Amino acid sequence: xxxxxxxxxxxxxxxxxxxxxxxxxxxxxxxxxxxxxxxxxxxxxxxxxxxxxxxxxxxxxxxxxxxxxxxxxxxxxxxxxxxxxxxxxxxxxxxxxxxxxxxxxxxxxxxxxxxxxxxxxxxxxxxxxxxxxxxxxxxxxxxxxxxxxxxxxxxxxxxxxxxxxxxxxxxxxxxxxxxxxxxxxxxxxxxxxxxxxxxx
Ligand code: OGA
Ligand code: MN
Numbered sequence: 001x002x003x004x005x006x007x008x009x010x011x012x013x014x015x016x017x018x019x020x021x022x023x024x025x026x027x028x029x030x031x032x033x034x035x036x037x038x039x040x041x042x043x044x045x046x047x048x049x050x051x052x053x054x055x056x057x058x059x060x061x062x063x064x065x066x067x068x069x070x071x072x073x074x075x076x077x078x079x080x081x082x083x084x085x086x087x088x089x090x091x092x093x094x095x096x097x098x099x100x101x102x103x104x105x106x107x108x109x110x111x112x113x114x115x116x117x118x119x120x121x122x123x124x125x126x127x128x129x130x131x132x133x134x135x136x137x138x139x140x141x142x143x144x145x146x147x148x149x150x151x152x153x154x155x156x157x158x159x160x161x162x163x164x165x166x167x168x169x170x171x172x173x174x175x176x177x178x179x180x181x182x183x184x185x186x187x188x189x190x191x192x193x194x195x196x197x198x199x200x
Contacts, residue, residue, distance in 0.1 A: 016095045023154030024171035039137050042077040043107050050109050064116040068106040089193045098130045105191035110182040122173035128196030129173035136163040138187045147182030
């Protein structure tokens with residue numbers, strides 16, 4: 001069997017350079033249409049299983065209102081995305097010695113009116129999350145639908161990034177960011193490249 005390879009659109013040199021210079025990188029046109037169709041189908045067929053992301057261990061927080069489904073190997077299509085991120089993690093380890101060992105990921109669905117307020121995925125290095133990635137898998141996103149990812153880069157500059165279909169954002173997990181109120185259903189896979197294993 002051929003070794004799994006990253007899609008051509010994932011220019012690893014550019015990603016490494018962007019992360020080094022700015023702490024984030026954007027990959028557009030990440031996947032071929034055939035794969036995207038299967039991925040959207042896997043996500044939408046499982047929407048009834050998504051759970052309120054704000055409730056963890058019975059504790060309700062008001063920082064976010066999206067719904068999530070943690071990925072596992074039975075979700076075969078999204079698992080290929082996780083495998084791609086594992087390969088990317090190896091390249092990041094070679095370049096930056098991040099010690100990435102594992103990728104954890106969930107589908108996320110923001111319905112109209114939902115958001116995720118300002119936060120860091122790994123505040124003060126309290127968990128092993130090194131790099132966050134968000135891949136947007138809805139098939140359309142219009143300019144006035146909100147739901148942007150607003151992110152402060154490692155030099156302090158703010159960026160407002162539209163959740164364009166087939167776009168992947170990669171950023172250091174210690175950077176401040178938020179998801180602005182979505183006005184339309186917004187589907188994604190959030191994944192973390194971790195230097196440890198296990199959930200949070
Ligand atoms: C997250 C997150 C950003 C996005 O899930 O932690 O910040 O654009 N997501 O969905
Ligand atoms: Mn986040």
